Amino acid sequence: MWKRPSKRSSRWPSAWRGRVNWCCRARAAKMCSFNRHAIDPQEVEEFQLPGLAEAGESEGPVPWEFSVWDFEGAEGAPGRQPEAAAQAEEILAAARDKAQEIERRAYEEGFHQGLKDGQEVGRRGLEEVVQRLLHLVAELNQEKEQLLAQREGWLVKLALLVSRKLLARELSLHPDVIRGIIEQGFQQLSHLEELRVVVSPPDYEILSRENLTSWPAGVELVADGNLTPGGVRLETAWGEVDGSLETRWQLVEEAVRQALERSHAP
Template identity: 30%
Template sequence: MSDTPYAGLGVRTPARPWRRWQMEAFDQPQHELTPEESAAATARRVAELSARHEAACKAGYEEGKEIGRKEGHAEGLEAGRAEGQAAGQATGYEAGLADGRAAAQAEAQRLNALVQATADSLSRVEAEMGQALLTLALDIARQVVRTTLAEQPDTMLAAVREVLHADHGDAAPLRLWVHPADQAMIRQHLSDELAAGKWSLWTDETLTPGGCRAETAYGTIDATLETRWRRVAASLGKSQEWSPEP
C-alpha cells in the first residue's frame, strides 16, 4: 500500500511529505504572535478605542449641545419674558407718569386762566361799580346843590365872600359879576365887604344863579357854578359838566 493516499487518482499532492492527521490537544499552547503582529493588533485596538472614544465624545457633545440649547432657549425665553415685562411696566409707568404730568399741567394752566379771567372780571366789575358809584354820587350832589340853591339862595354867599377876601392887591378896577337874581341878596348881605374891598357889583344873565365871576387887575376869577362843579368831579376822577336842569 502506497503512503500517498491520492496516488493513481490524478490528484496533485503537496510537495511536503504526507503526515497522518491527528486531533490536537486542547491544552496545547496557541500560536504566539510575532512582535510585528502584536504591534499591529495593538494599533488596531488603539484605533478602535480611539474611534469609540471620539464617537462617544461627539455623541456627548451633541447631546450636551442639544440640552444646553433647550435649556438656554427656555432660560432665554424666561429672561426675555421677565425683561419684556419689566421693560413694559417701566415704559407704561413712564408713559402714565408723563401723561399724568401733562394732564396736571394742562389743568393747572386752565385753572390759572380761569382765575386770571375771574380776577380781570372782578377788576372790571369793581372799576365799573366804582365809576357808577361816583357818577351816582355826583348826580346826587348836583341835585342837592340845585335844591339847596333853589330853597336857600343865600348858600352862595360863602363862595362870593371867599372871592371878595382873596388877595387882589390895591389895583382897580375890582368887579364882581353875578346873575341878576342874586344881585339884591348880595347887596343885602355883602354891601360892607364890597365897599371895603372897593368892589363894584355887576350883573350877567349868562351866569347861572349861585355862581359869580370876579375881574381884577391880575386876571379873572372863575367861581361860576359850572367851573366849581367840574373841579369837584375832577377831584373824583370824573369828567362831568354841570346841568342846571334835572
C-alpha cells in the same frame, strides 16, 4: 460544466430545468420517508387535561374560567413606572408653576406699565388743565382790575353828579349861601380896585336885599344870565376870578381823578 444564469437572463437553459426538477423530487421523497413502528397499548399512559375529569362527572359543559391579568398590580408591568410617573408629575407641576409665574409677572409688569403710562398721561393732562386755569385766573384778575377801575370811575362820576345835584338843591333852599361864596372869593384877590361881582339873576335878587356894608367900598353887583345859581365871577382891573359852579365843579372832579390815579399807582 453548468453555470447558473445571471439575473439578467430571461431564459432558462434545459440543463437548469432538469436539475431543478430532480432537486424537487429528491426533497419530496426524503420528507415522505419515515419508519413505521407498532406501539403496544399497555405502554400508552392515560393523560387528561386539568378539569376534564370533573367535567366528565358533571352534567353539561363546564365553561373555562380565565383570570384577569392585573397590569397595575403586576410587578414589572410595562404600564406602571412609578419613578417615571413621579418625575413626569414633578415636571408638569414645575411647568405649571413656571407658566403661572410667567403669567403673573407679565400681568404685574403690564399692570405697572399701564399704571405708569396712565399716571404720565394724567399728569400731562393735569398740567395742561392747571396751565389753562392759571391763564384764566390771570385774565380774570386783569379784567377784574379793569372792571374795578371802570367801576370806580363810574362811582366817582355818579358821586360827583349826586353832589352837584345836592349842592344845587342846597343853594335853592339856602340862597344866602352865595354871599359866603363871594366873600371867600374876595380873600383870593390882591387888588380890589374897580371890583365887579357878577352873579346869576336869582342870586342878584337875593343879594340886592342884603346889607352889603361888609363888602369893600365901590363894589358893583351885576346879574348875568349865563351863570347858574351858586356861581359867581369876580372882575377887577387886574383880572378876574371864575367862581362859577361849573368851573368849581371841574376842579373838584380833577382833584378826585388825581386821587384815584395815585391810589392805583404801583
